[in-house]
């Protein structure tokens with residue numbers, strides 16, 4: 001049964017996110033993007049609006065909303081700025097949903113509930129200075145020592161690095177397997193800000209997501225309690241891939257918001273700006289750019305709905321999520337480049353938002369699986385070289 005009607009709950013989440021984006025993020029976005037700083041008012045406002053845990057079950061401090069709602073909120077936030085959607089991606093997609101699925105009851109009590117209530121902020125640390133796509137190339141280690149693991153290493157390009165309270169960190173626990181690049185030697189840990197030996201910092205000079213915090217983590221003999229190992233030793237790679245299945249969904253849905261923002265700004269400008277005695281929207285080549293934005297938005301959004309629907313059923317959606325992420329990010333890049341074009345010289349200035357959309361659109365084709373990796377993944381599925389097995393655990397199904 002196919003149903004494109006949104007439910008009352010989904011509309012409520014969509015409106016909640018839209019309202020917050022318009023009232024809290026929009027008024028200061030140009031200022032913070034220029035300053036290259038995160039507006040400190042945004043996280044508390046998101047927490048207050050229940051946007052940091054709405055698709056976590058009520059039992060664990062959330063509102064029990066479905067995954068299509070997560071997509072809709074991602075779209076509304078990124079309609080105003082990518083940095084706000086990134087918060088949902090790391091806090092919910094890459095931390096809370098994986099913990100809900102793979103964490104122990106004790107971990108859910110201790111970490112998931114405060115995260116879902118917005119009392120604590122969480123993020124995900126996989127990438128390192130010398131390893132991004134090649135996750136098995138990471139160097140961070142966590143060596144067992146009595147009741148603890150001793151963690152050493154560096155993480156780079158971590159969203160909210162200098163803000164988050166909790167970090168889901170991936171490290172080698174089996175050093176022999178590290179030598180052989182055998183990913184069954186990787187494990188996942190929850191690390192808390194405040195643990196001795198953990199330092200964090202911010203990266204400046206980014207192309208985009210300038211109003212969002214991105215930074216690094218450094219671990220020097222950090223003692224991580226053994227209870228903070230997520231699921232089992234040696235399951236870190238599998239967990240990282242699971243996290244990305246959820247994070248990518250929010251990136252895809254967020255990109256739909258970016259495409260829509262490009263379309264709306266371009267339509268408004270094309271109906272106002274005149275050349276040769278007519279508004280530029282009368283020129284066929286301008287119309288073509290706007291038509292492409294419209295098409296890109298619609299088909300990207302439908303791919304997101306399909307992935308979200310599968311998640312709601314508790315079915316694996318690795319293939320569909322990857323496709324939605326690849327296509328929506330590609331269309332967002334195209335829409336943003338065309339939006340700058342529609343605006344002519346004014347698109348080249350940060351007086352108008354399309355310049356920011358253009359810079360922000362680039363990151364999403366890099367993080368959570370680069371454009372190239374999703375292209376290869378899709379080819380491999382089609383060629384029968386990649387077949388998903390049922391996962392030992394998947395997102396709990398949720399009613400819409």
Ligand SMILES: Cc1cc2nc3c(=O)[nH]c(=O)nc-3n(C[C@H](O)[C@H](O)[C@H](O)COP(=O)(O)OP(=O)(O)OC[C@H]3O[C@@H](n4cnc5c(N)ncnc54)[C@H](O)[C@@H]3O)c2cc1C
Nearest residue numbers: 124125126127131132133157158159363366367368370372
């Ligand atoms: C704004 C931002 C936020 C981020 N947030 C986080 C975060 O919160 N947590 C986190 O862990 N990471 C985060 N990242 C890191 C991101 O996930 C990595 O940048 C990404 O995985 C790519 O890795 P890399 O930059 O090391 O590029 P590389 O892996 O070095 O790739 C370089 C180029 O080579 C291509 N390439 C690599 N391997 C192949 C291959 N096998 N076939 C074809 N092409 C290939 C890539 O597609 C790319 O074009 C963030 C990055 C950015 C920009």
